[in-house]
Amino acid sequence: MSAAAPRRWLWPLVVCLVTAAYTAVPFVLEPRFFQRGDTAAQFAPTWFHFGEMVRAGQWPVWLDPQSWAGGNYAGEALFGTYNPLNVLIWLAVSLGPDLAVTTYLVKATVMVLLALGTYLLAREYDALPWASAVVAVALPFSGFTLFWDAGSWPAGLMAFAYAPWVWVTFRRALRGVGNPFWAFLAGALAVLNGNPYGTLAVVVIGAAMVVEGAVTRAWGGLLKVVLAGVAIAAFLPLVYIPLLETADLAVRSTQGALFENSGKLRPAVGDLFAASSPLHVPPIKAITGPMQVPATFLAWFVLPLLPWLRYAALRGRARELTGLTLVTVAYLAMTLGPSKLWLFRWPLRVIEYFHLGVLVVLAVLLSHGLATTSLRPRLLGSAAIVATMGWLTWSQDPAGLRRAVVGTAVVAVLVVVLLGAHLLLRRTGAVALVALGGIGAVLALQVAVIGENASSRVWHVPTDVSALQRDFADREGRVMQFADLKPLQNRATRSGDTRKLEQQWQTFLPGSMYHPAGVDAVNNYTGMGFLPFTRTFCMEYDGLTQKCGYRNLWRVGGSGQPPLADLMKLDTIVVQKSLAAGVAPGEGWREESRDERAVVLRHDGEHDFEGSSLSWASDGIAVDSAETRDLLHERVDVDASAGGGRLVFAMLGWPGWEAELGGQALRVGHSEAGLLTVEVPAGASGRLDLVYRPPGLGVGLGAAGLGTVLALGLGLAGRIGSRRRSEDVAPVTSLSDDAGAEGGSRSLD
Numbered sequence: 001m002s003a004a005a006p007r008r009w010l011w012p013l014v015v016c017l018v019t020a021a022y023t024a025v026p027f028v029l030e031p032r033f034f035q036r037g038d039t040a041a042q043f044a045p046t047w048f049h050f051g052e053m054v055r056a057g058q059w060p061v062w063l064d065p066q067s068w069a070g071g072n073y074a075g076e077a078l079f080g081t082y083n084p085l086n087v088l089i090w091l092a093v094s095l096g097p098d099l100a101v102t103t104y105l106v107k108a109t110v111m112v113l114l115a116l117g118t119y120l121l122a123r124e125y126d127a128l129p130w131a132s133a134v135v136a137v138a139l140p141f142s143g144f145t146l147f148w149d150a151g152s153w154p155a156g157l158m159a160f161a162y163a164p165w166v167w168v169t170f171r172r173a174l175r176g177v178g179n180p181f182w183a184f185l186a187g188a189l190a191v192l193n194g195n196p197y198g199t200l201a202v203v204v205i206g207a208a209m210v211v212e213g214a215v216t217r218a219w220g221g222l223l224k225v226v227l228a229g230v231a232i233a234a235f236l237p238l239v240y241i242p243l244l245e246t247a248d249l250a251v252r253s254t255q256g257a258l259f260e261n262s263g264k265l266r267p268a269v270g271d272l273f274a275a276s277s278p279l280h281v282p283p284i285k286a287i288t289g290p291m292q293v294p295a296t297f298l299a300w301f302v303l304p305l306l307p308w309l310r311y312a313a314l315r316g317r318a319r320e321l322t323g324l325t326l327v328t329v330a331y332l333a334m335t336l337g338p339s340k341l342w343l344f345r346w347p348l349r350v351i352e353y354f355h356l357g358v359l360v361v362l363a364v365l366l367s368h369g370l371a372t373t374s375l376r377p378r379l380l381g382s383a384a385i386v387a388t389m390g391w392l393t394w395s396q397d398p399a400g401l402r403r404a405v406v407g408t409a410v411v412a413v414l415v416v417v418l419l420g421a422h423l424l425l426r427r428t429g430a431v432a433l434v435a436l437g438g439i440g441a442v443l444a445l446q447v448a449v450i451g452e453n454a455s456s457r458v459w460h461v462p463t464d465v466s467a468l469q470r471d472f473a474d475r476e477g478r479v480m481q482f483a484d485l486k487p488l489q490n491r492a493t494r495s496g497d498t499r500k501l502e503q504q505w506q507t508f509l510p511g512s513m514y515h516p517a518g519v520d521a522v523n524n525y526t527g528m529g530f531l532p533f534t535r536t537f538c539m540e541y542d543g544l545t546q547k548c549g550y551r552n553l554w555r556v557g558g559s560g561q562p563p564l565a566d567l568m569k570l571d572t573i574v575v576q577k578s579l580a581a582g583v584a585p586g587e588g589w590r591e592e593s594r595d596e597r598a599v600v601l602r603h604d605g606e607h608d609f610e611g612s613s614l615s616w617a618s619d620g621i622a623v624d625s626a627e628t629r630d631l632l633h634e635r636v637d638v639d640a641s642a643g644g645g646r647l648v649f650a651m652l653g654w655p656g657w658e659a660e661l662g663g664q665a666l667r668v669g670h671s672e673a674g675l676l677t678v679e680v681p682a683g684a685s686g687r688l689d690l691v692y693r694p695p696g697l698g699v700g701l702g703a704a705g706l707g708t709v710l711a712l713g714l715g716l717a718g719r720i721g722s723r724r725r726s727e728d729v730a731p732v733t734s735l736s737d738d739a740g741a742e743g744g745s746r747s748l749d
Contacts, residue, residue: 011129012119014436015136019115022141022440023108023150029447034104035463037152037287037456041511041542042525044099046070046079047106048465049515051094054087058631062694065613065631065651066478069533070512070524070543072654074694075246076194077239078155078527083192086158099463099516107150110161111140117164118356124168125324127363130432134366135299135359137436141443143297145352152456159198160352162190166202170209171323173228174221179722180228181715187232188707191239196343199239201353202232204330205323212323227714234707241696245655251529251541261338265346269336270392271296276303277389278442279407279449283396284348286455288493293453295348298355300442301435302362303389304415305370307381308422313368321364328357370422370431382419386412403449410445414438457489460498461505461513468517471506475514477571477603478650480522482550482579483508486540507597508574511542522568530652533674536564547579554586557671560619561648564673565589566607567615569650573601612636613649620645621680634690644682649690651676656695662686 026033035044050061050073060081064071073079080086089106096102115136122132139145149157165186172178187206190198206229213222264285271282275298284291314321331354337347344350371378390408394401414434421430452458462468485504492501505513514521523543526534533539538549557567563586565573573589580599585591593600608615612626613634621644624637634649638661653670659678660666666688667679678690694700 011133012116015115015119015133016112018137018436018440019112019140020108022137022443023104023111025440025443026146026150026447027104027108029444030451031100032460033447033452034107034151035100035460036453036458038525039103039152039154040459040461041457041513042527043154044093044103044463045512045515046525047090047093047103048099049094049512050079050087050090051092052515054090055094059087063632063654063656063692065692066520067512067515067524068522068652069530069539070526071652072242072246072526072528072530074242074656075654076526076528077196077243078194080155080158080193080195082238083189083194085189086193097465099465101463103154107154107157110154110157111150114140114145114157114161114164117161117168118359121164121168121356122360122363124171125321125360125364126367127360128367128428130428131363131366134301134432134435135363138299138301138439139352139356139359141439142299142352142355143294144348145355146443146446147293147295147450147453148348148456149352151453155193155195156197156349158193159190159195159201160356162186162193162198163201163205163353163356166190167205167327170205170225170228171212173224173718174209174213174218174323176218176221176224179715179718180224181711181718183225183228184231184707184711184714187228188235188711191232191235194239197349199236200344200350202229204353205327206232208323208326208330211326212320215319215322224714224718227710231707231711231714234703234710235700237696237703238700241700242656242694245695246528249529249531249655251531251534259338259342260340262340264339265348266337266339267296267335267348267351273303274389274392276300276385276411277393277407278411278446279400279403280389280393281396288455288457288490290455292455293450294446295455296351297446298358300411300414300438301418302358303385304382304411305362305366305418306385307378308370308419309362309365310368310371311365313365324357324360328354328361331357369428370419372423375423379419382415383412386415406449407445410442414441454493454496458493458498458501459489459510460492460502461510465516468513472509472514472517472519475517475519475521475572475574478520478522478569479514479572479574480553480565480568480570481508481514481543482545482553482573482575483598484546484576484579485510485544504597507595508576510544522570530654530674532670532672533652536673545579547583550575550579551583552673554583557616557648557673557675561616562586564675565603567648567650567673567675569607569613569615571603575599575601613651614647615650615675616648618645618647620682621647623647632692636688636690637686638680638688639685640680640683642682644680644684647678647680647688649676649678653677654692657690657692659688659690661688 053061062074074081093102118139119132119136122135149160169178169183169186173180173183187202190202209225210222213225267282267284274280275296278294278297278300280294281291282296331350335347335351335354339345390404393407394404418431418434421434488501492498509517511525525542529541536552538546553565554563557564561567565586577597577599585601588604589601590604591599592602609626612628614626614636617623620641622639626636629635652674653676657668657676659668661684669677671677
């Protein structure tokens with residue numbers, strides 16, 4: 001090992017350690033910082049559930065019929081069903097005693113990987129280690145990434161974390177210094193993660209690299225990138241066919257045009273002019289009302305240092321920076337685009353990808369050192385920028401004068417200290433130290449002043465797994481909850497007083513929180529929904545309901561059928577007292593308890609076809625036996641009369657369920673309420689098997705297999721080529737032991 005090897009690892013290690021330490025700042029100051037919005041109600045409890053399923057031998061996690069509207073995980077294409085790295089997350093969360101702690105550790109790890117990938121990407125563009133480290137640590141703590149992705153939307157955070165790794169592996173393959181298999185692996189993992197913004201990043205970055213390859217005439221590298229892209233694209237059917245096949249039943253299929261502009265989570269150009277003001281809250285429409293956090297913040301040093309950068313260093317590098325320019329400009333355009341572009345809504349979500357490009361450019365410029373001439377105009381320029389940002393911050397919220405002054409003063413002091421280190425000490429290490437320390441100081445200021453992201457929904461659900469399971473141990477059998485807590489949640493979001501909302505969690509649980517509580521509940525969080533079911537029960541995406549839902553529960557499912565409560569084979573019903581008023585339960589149900597919050601009902605006796613999801617058979621069908629073979633397989637022995645008939649199962653009729661009787665495929669559908677139905681033809685008899693497989697599974701697996709073979713071929717060819725190049729240059733490498741030392745220049749060929 002050469003003497004430069006330890007130095008080569010020093011700055012990446014600094015990036016990882018500093019980023020990890022800084023993630024603890026929000027967690028310590030605001031323990032629920034990382035438990036906002038979808039994290040609390042959807043991701044944390046669902047990850048816990050997935051971990052339990054994997055430990056029970058269920059992987060891939062395609063569908064959980066017992067999670068009802070929230071259980072079509074393959075169809076939702078959000079949780080990264082096929083991504084092996086996600087399995088590690090699920091297992092870790094399911095083994096942890098507290099959801100808040102395990103979720104924080106997961107997000108902290110992803111933020112560290114994001115920072116490390118950004119460091120490597122900046123180094124790929126010849127930025128020096130110290131400059132690469134500064135921008136790498138800054139990115140995970142930029143406004144949107146910290147407050148929205150890390151705070152509420154972990155799927156977005158994970159998708160973004162793949163972007164720099166995809167970028168660096170693609171570009172290394174383009175330059176011929178990296179094996180294209182790594183480009184395939186990074187891109188395939190990004191696609192398999194499920195979030196469409198990760199797939200979009202692969203497309204945008206891949207296209208930019210192709211253009212750069214054409215501009216630089218790197219035809220061999222361009223071919224490798226294209227072939228790696230084809231191999232990655234082969235995984236798209238596996239991930240997205242179930243989503244497309246299920247789209248017509250999803251709530252979002254009814255939500256507006258393909259392209260529209262509601263202004264929601266859409267920044268304007270002016271919002272970017274305060275990107276270094278830590279307490280500037282842009283006038284953007286958010287989830288719960290006006291934006292409450294510095295969502296367009298990038299890093300405290302970016303704008304104030306603009307007068308000091310040596311822009312001439314970019315001359316002569318236009319061709320090799322083509323891809324960097326294209327990615328940055330493309331994401332800037334999308335950031336300023338309409339509120340909805342097909343699958344991609346809320347353009348603020350892509351601002352972090354624009355930030356990634358900006359920071360890489362900044363790292364390249366910083367690597368050439370800050371200017372030391374024309375000090376007076378440069379100082380005046382920085383002062384004007386800081387003052388302007390302070391003015392914009394105050395103008396947006398004139399009542400928050402003190403906050404604007406504090407934020408501006410902190411940035412001003414940090415800029416003075418950094419420029420002092422540059423002009424007096426003339427050491428890049430000192431500049432890097434001030435920049436890195438300033439990131440932590442600004443982070444602490446933001447969390448201390450702003451706290452949690454009040455622009456995202458507040459839940460403050462209990463996170464102690466043992467306590468949850470103990471407190472809800474009396475929820476026996478299959479449970480359905482009816483509670484309208486949205487008004488209370490909205491008041492808590494506006495006022496910041498969550499005490500009354502938190503008291504409700506002693507009786508009710510939102511989203512998918514019944515999973516860690518160990519309760520088999522119908523209510524679950526869903527990003528897609530199942531329209532016939534959710535409309536019948538007036539159910540929101542978070543599992544909360546309105547009074548019409550409880551009333552419809554006692555509606556007869558069809559001719560000769562029992563009420564829906566029995567068709568769904570419910571055992572326990574928990575209904576908010578106000579929703580239960582004036583609604584009489586059906587026969588076979590008794591009131592077990594009643595208090596000021598809820599009425600609890602129990603089903604008397606056994607359900608029909610015990611041990612099976614089958615809940616009803618029409619008069620024309622005799623059922624000899626019925627059993628649930630496993631989570632995705634029902635078996636029923638039937639004997640139909642001359643008229644045939646229908647079977648109804650206590651689960652939803654998602655696309656992908658197939659029924660077969662004696663080698664004959666039967667028609668599978670769903671009732672008006674969404675329950676799965678199977679039509680049995682006249683005179684048919686024998687063993688009926690009902691099995692679920694995600695739509696397009698065969699096509700998806702076949703395409704993924706071909707893509708993998710192509711990628712392995714690319715990897716093997718790249719390895720052989722690398723060995724040949726090593727053999728060709730072996731006689732001359734000994735002439736310079738310092739070749740490739742840390743911080744030295746290198747060829748882009």
